[in-house]
Amino acid sequence: MTNLGSLGWVSDQAGYRYQATHPVTGLPWPAIPQALLDIWAAVSGYAPLPQACLVNLYQQGAKMGLHRDENEEDRDAPVVSISLGDSAIFRLGGPERSGPTTSLKLTSGDVVVLGGSSRHFYHGIDRVLAGSSSLVQGGGRINLTMRVVRRPG
Template sequence: MLDLGAPEPATKQQIGPDAWLLKGFALSDADALLAAIEQIAAQAPFRHQVTPGGYTMSAAMSSCGAYGWVTDRHGYRYSPQDPQSNQPWPAIPALFAELAERAAHSAGFAHFAPEACLINRYTTGARMGLHQDKDEQDFTAPIVSISLGAPITFLFGGPNRSDPTSRWLLEHGDVVVWGGVSRLYFHGVSPLGKKASHPTTGAVRYNLTFRKVR
């Protein structure tokens, strides 16, 4: 049973309205999370998806849960099936769901139940441009994002793409949660640096992004 009375992270930094960086929140579970990612990728391999405009994303992606996020020439959307296999995505591991719920609760969002977990794999130079998470039908639930492996710089802006962005270093085991006022704020990550590395993953960074879709 999920223990929502678990201790708060050592450092909890507010990065915007209803938006928090929980330093080291997932650190004790990091090895188990990485092992689960390997199992998921064996069923739904990482792939570089193509945007409707024909741009190949620099971060490789997989998914687990009731829905996976996909993009191709037909647009951005959630699909209950992996388009590469035409099979359902792997289920969200219990550890993933419990950790996401606990992080959301720590940031002030009770009863978060993710339906999709996007798994991004970043190698040297990979990035994610400023964007909004707006393909979901339910904007009342927060976004929970877990970082594993090599450090990267997170960019957090505002409701407009042109708004100034703040920069936050995300390290192994850090979690970012945003919702409420900030739910549709633009965000992204700078390119993974040439010297960025971690003893466990080398020059690779993984990101787990949990969302409620419907």
């Protein structure tokens, strides 16, 4: 796990939070590449640029339980997620954790936008389909998740 942008998502003994520097090195996170900002502009429908891009590597057997992205100040901004490498089974629910869910297969290059009412929907990854792509050396799925954390201005 790492980050790009002016803010990075950090999970450590102090808890979960966004911060401007790497928790170990104290250095700022690298900038979000223009190619990712171009994707944001093309699909988000939201003018402010993302301040955070979480980069996760999911290897065979990895999962992410149903959750909502709720740690951002700007909860009207969409969340844009880009899948690279192995396919994964994505589970999308609704605004209530106990509600019905739908499963979708995400393949390399797929982009998911949680915006509008879906911004607050529960979602997660049931499993990574190992060996479905040769993009990531050693196998796995890279997920890039862009978010506007702080309200503009």
